[in-house]
Amino acid sequence: MTPTQRELIEEFGLLHEQMGSTRMCGRVATWLLLCDPPVQSLTEIAEGLGVSKAAVSGSARLLFQNHVVERVSEPGQRGDFYRALPVDAGGVMPLDHVRTLNSLLRRAIASVSDRDQTHPNYAMMRELLEFTEFIEAELPPLLARWRERQAGAAPASPDPSSEPTDRGGTL
Numbered sequence: 001m002t003p004t005q006r007e008l009i010e011e012f013g014l015l016h017e018q019m020g021s022t023r024m025c026g027r028v029a030t031w032l033l034l035c036d037p038p039v040q041s042l043t044e045i046a047e048g049l050g051v052s053k054a055a056v057s058g059s060a061r062l063l064f065q066n067h068v069v070e071r072v073s074e075p076g077q078r079g080d081f082y083r084a085l086p087v088d089a090g091g092v093m094p095l096d097h098v099r100t101l102n103s104l105l106r107r108a109i110a111s112v113s114d115r116d117q118t119h120p121n122y123a124m125m126r127e128l129l130e131f132t133e134f135i136e137a138e139l140p141p142l143l144a145r146w147r148e149r150q151a152g153a154a155p156a157s158p159d160p161s162s163e164p165t166d167r168g169g170t171l
Helices: 003-018 023-034 042-049 053-065 095-111 120-152
Strands: 069-072 081-084
Touching (some): 023 042, 023 053, 023 081, 042 053, 053 069, 053 081, 095 120
Antiparallel strands (some): 069 081
8 A cells, every 4th residue: 555545544534433434444445445456354454454353343344234345255265355345326325314304303393383483503403404305306316317427437447547528527
């Protein structure tokens, strides 16, 4: 791993932590995206990250349960091996979570309907409710367009400089 890749591993770890996961899950997931070969044993991951095998094992189990990595067997080898799984865009932005938040906000707002509605927290809840309604309306067609784009996309090139530049921005 290069120093830049090591830094990225740490930064992805911090992002995972900020998003409610663990720093180690982010580090393991990123290691599996950057490592060569792409299939690694728990020992290889631990050695590559400079951490204990136990820390990697717990994180790998969580990543497996969340469909971020898959466990594979290697012929003639003992133990578990892991590799990164392709990410489903719908899983990154789960609409069911947005709908649940929307429902909870509606209930929360209804529970204070008899109070002074100028309270700043009630205004924040109404604004967040409007945002979840916006996401509920916009996310399905956005995901459909993304899937159409992916279905029509050419196979990924290993050289980013050879990618077409007219495909639009990223999400």
